[in-house]
Amino acid sequence: MDKNSAIGVFDSGFGGLTAVRELIKLLPGEDIIYFGDTGRVPYGSKSRETIKKYALQDSRFLLSMGVKYIIVACGTASAVAADTKQFVPVPMTGVVEPTAAAAAKATKNGKIGVIATTATVASHAYLKSVKNISPKAEVIEQACPLFVPMVEEGCVDHGDIVVKTMTERYLSGLKRAGVDTVILGCTHYPLLTDAIRDYMGKNATLINSGEQAAIYAKSELERMDLLSSRSSGGSTDFYLSDDAEKFGSLAEYYIGRHIDGRVERIDIEKY
Ligand code: DGL
Numbered sequence: 001m002d003k004n005s006a007i008g009v010f011d012s013g014f015g016g017l018t019a020v021r022e023l024i025k026l027l028p029g030e031d032i033i034y035f036g037d038t039g040r041v042p043y044g045s046k047s048r049e050t051i052k053k054y055a056l057q058d059s060r061f062l063l064s065m066g067v068k069y070i071i072v073a074c075g076t077a078s079a080v081a082a083d084t085k086q087f088v089p090v091p092m093t094g095v096v097e098p099t100a101a102a103a104a105k106a107t108k109n110g111k112i113g114v115i116a117t118t119a120t121v122a123s124h125a126y127l128k129s130v131k132n133i134s135p136k137a138e139v140i141e142q143a144c145p146l147f148v149p150m151v152e153e154g155c156v157d158h159g160d161i162v163v164k165t166m167t168e169r170y171l172s173g174l175k176r177a178g179v180d181t182v183i184l185g186c187t188h189y190p191l192l193t194d195a196i197r198d199y200m201g202k203n204a205t206l207i208n209s210g211e212q213a214a215i216y217a218k219s220e221l222e223r224m225d226l227l228s229s230r231s232s233g234g235s236t237d238f239y240l241s242d243d244a245e246k247f248g249s250l251a252e253y254y255i256g257r258h259i260d261g262r263v264e265r266i267d268i269e270k271y
Pocket residue numbers: 011012013015016041042043044045073074075076077117120148185186187188
């Protein structure tokens with residue numbers, strides 16, 4: 001396999017940018033190809049069959065671009081469609097295990113909250129993964145179905161009344177339960193970090209699933225001797241299943257940098 005091939009990253013929309021942001025920081029020499037399924041977001045309220053079909057199509061698109069490694073930067077696809085791996089001829093990792101491991105390490109009182117999409121919570125993937133590492137941990141799960149559409153619409157400001165209201169509604173149970181660590185189990189949610197931190201208080205540790213997926217991918221690429229020979233100057237190209245223009249401006253805001261690579265729409269149903 002060519003070490004200088006790109007790393008492929010996919011998500012249902014903007015959420016996977018939380019992994020891309022970290023990858024660019026950790027591995028500045030790597031080319032990255034991102035696919036955001038903006039035409040079919042959200043995944044988290046869909047059936048298992050549909051999520052599996054989408055994850056496979058997303059992976060096939062990235063493979064058609066010649067990627068050497070795939071990061072499933074989507075909590076829902078990682079939790080529900082982990083078996084996509086068996087159809088993919090390059091190494092592939094998701095967000096659940098690395099994020100659960102980071103949370104198990106971070107907690108001091110053994111009480112961990114998981115916020116994620118409805119499909120992810122129904123799979124109990126994070127709960128099982130935390131319990132594998134720390135059988136005594138108390139894990140409290142909460143689905144937050146409106147967070148993804150909020151992020152897709154750019155509604156993330158912690159001063160915004162909608163953001164404040166929904167954060168309180170979704171997180172009040174976790175706060176009452178006294179969790180000291182919260183898994184942001186959907187990669188969209190770290191984009192709401194300010195609001196979540198305001199509500200949970202500064203002593204709570206928030207575990208960013210996009211960031212953890214990127215850190216883990218780096219260690220895997222190192223282990224498999226698949227890191228690019230370049231140490232800087234990697235490109236990042238974005239492909240979407242819906243309007244590319246709308247994606248570009250909000251993506252720049254979320255990644256915190258100017259996008260100079262391609263931003264193009266593709267027909268994901270062909271894959
Ligand atoms: N970023 C996806 C996740 O991590 C969002 C899923 C959705 O589209 O509902 O779960």
